[in-house]
Amino acid sequence: MRSPRTNPFQPGWGKPLVWAGRRHAVEEFTDIVLPRVAEGVKEVPRLIQDERGMGKTALLEVLRDEADDRGCVVALATAVRGENFTKALARALDAQLAAHSLAGRVADTVRRSLSRLAGAELGPVGVDLVAADDSDVASTVLHRTLVDVAMAAREAGTQLVVLLDEVQNVDAPHLAVVFTALQKAAEHTVSVAHPAGGALRLALPLTVWAAGLPGSLARFKQAGVTFGERCELAGLGPLDERDVREVLVTFDKRNDAGVVFDADAIDLFVAQVRGYPYAFQLLGKATWDAGTGAVVTAEEVAAGADAIVVPMRQRYAARIDGLTQEQVAYLQAVASLPPEQRTPTATCRRYRNDDSVAASRCGGMTQRLVDDHQVLRMGADGRFQLCLPGMDDYLRDLIR
Known part of the structure; x- marks a missing residue:
């Protein structure tokens, strides 16, 4: 029988017991990406950007489980604002060396450097290594480690999977250290003799999947890191x-x-x-x-x-908190239109209550809501989409 104690649903963070799966993303990972990198084909890193509550963390945890089931070396690190993300990833890699008995396949110098990076917050004079001039050293250590671990994984007949969550929380120095190392590792190739003669140039058996809030790509750009621009960008969207x-x-x-x-x-x-x-x-x-x-x-x-009316309203209210009255009114204009009519022109005319104005009259408003606040998106069909499913009902209720 049912009771609150046996309830299998889990609102909140992480992979729930009852999961409405992201079938296409999981199948892409298991049926395409893992076999390709195992064969030495370079796979572009994935960067998933979407709102809270859309299942980014749950998806990464499902990918981790799928990779674990296939015997992959899986390093999962979650960024926490203000914490040392370089150390978090180094610890995840260090733990995987032990879990898969790969330490003996990695160079002693790399293993010792990784252990220091994973275990020490401060340098010899009490300065955060990544915040000081040693960031290049830390990135080099991570790069060499990723290459060595991926090579060790290949020798063991498996792949290295790096999963990074909440990347919007990574501080700028760590963005440069971690993602420069990942970028170099993703581009690393090795020459392998072909049985028929000659040599093949193969990529490492490495795949990187990162997830964060909308604006994560912009954080990479602000930090001068090109990793995000080299990723395949994806948003999960509604189930x-x-x-x-x-x-x-x-x-x-x-x-x-x-x-x-x-x-x-x-x-x-x-x-x-x-x-x-x-x-x-x-x-x-x-x-x-x-x-x-x-x-x-x-x-x-x-x-x-x-x-759930109240908690859902609270979720939507939190998303538009900080917007001006005019910006909320513009979103309400979007919500008041049927989805197939939510073009910039129709929205601007509804917002200004004038059927003769052009979309350019609302260009600044659109830019701020799409690019700055990211509460509004432009679909491939040229129509607006609100950032959260069901948000249009909430905005219409505010008008009444």
């Missing part, structure tokens, strides 16, 4: 409705109590979530707690939806 339905249809396999969702409950749940991963977990938790039976009903989903 595919088919993935949400698949989870709910097979829900009995995803909880120990064998609870299932009624068909009408599934339809209502999907409509309420609107592809927002945070809302998926929040509504799931509230819906589970709304009853005790083995079948989740549409009435329980409706009760759950009522229960």
Whole structure:
């Protein structure tokens, strides 16, 4: 039977027990990227930029699990503002050397340098190594370590996977150290003799996936680091409705109590979530707690939806906090239009209440909301998209 104690939904950070998967991203990683780097094909690093609650951390943790299952060497590091990210990545690499018994395959000088970088905050005179003139030394150590570990992984028949989370929190000196090293390692090649004669030039069996908030790429540019520009950029966007339905249809396999969702409950749940991963977990938790039976009903989903109104409004309110009244009014103009009509021209005319004005009259407003605040995006079809699923309903409610 259901009870709050057995609730499998987990609103918040990290990989939840019930996960509506990013199927395409996971399949790209497992079926394309890992086999390609194993064959010596260079893979462009991935930089995933998206809002909080869109599942970036959960995706990285799923990729970690998939890589672990395949015997890969996986270094996962999460950036915390004000902390030494160089040390965090060095520790992750150092731990993987031990976990995979690779220390003997790495040069002693590299291993000792990595251990010092992973364990010491301060240099011999009490100065942070990365904040001082030794940043080039630290980057060189990381670069050599990445190359050696990747080569050791190749000898062991596997790959090195580097996963970096919350990269918007990395301080500028560490951005330069870590991502310059990663960039050099990603471009490193080795010559291997071909059985038929001649030599092949192969890339390292290395793949790098980084995730952060919108604006992470801009942080790289501000720090003078070109890593971000060399990445394949991606945003997760809303969950595919088919993935949400698949989870709910097979829900009995995803909880120990064998609870299932009624068909009408599934339809209502999907409509309420609107592809927002945070809302998926929040509504799931509230819906589970709304009853005790083995079948989740549409009435329980409706009760759950009522229960999450306040936290969802708080999530949207936090995203527009700090905007001017005029900027919020412009977003409300976007929200007041049907999605297929959210062009810059139509939005500007709605905002100014004038059907004759051109989009250029709102160019400065658009630039600030798209580039500076990143609460608004321009889709490939030339239409505006709000940064969070369901945000248009919230903005329309503010008008009433």
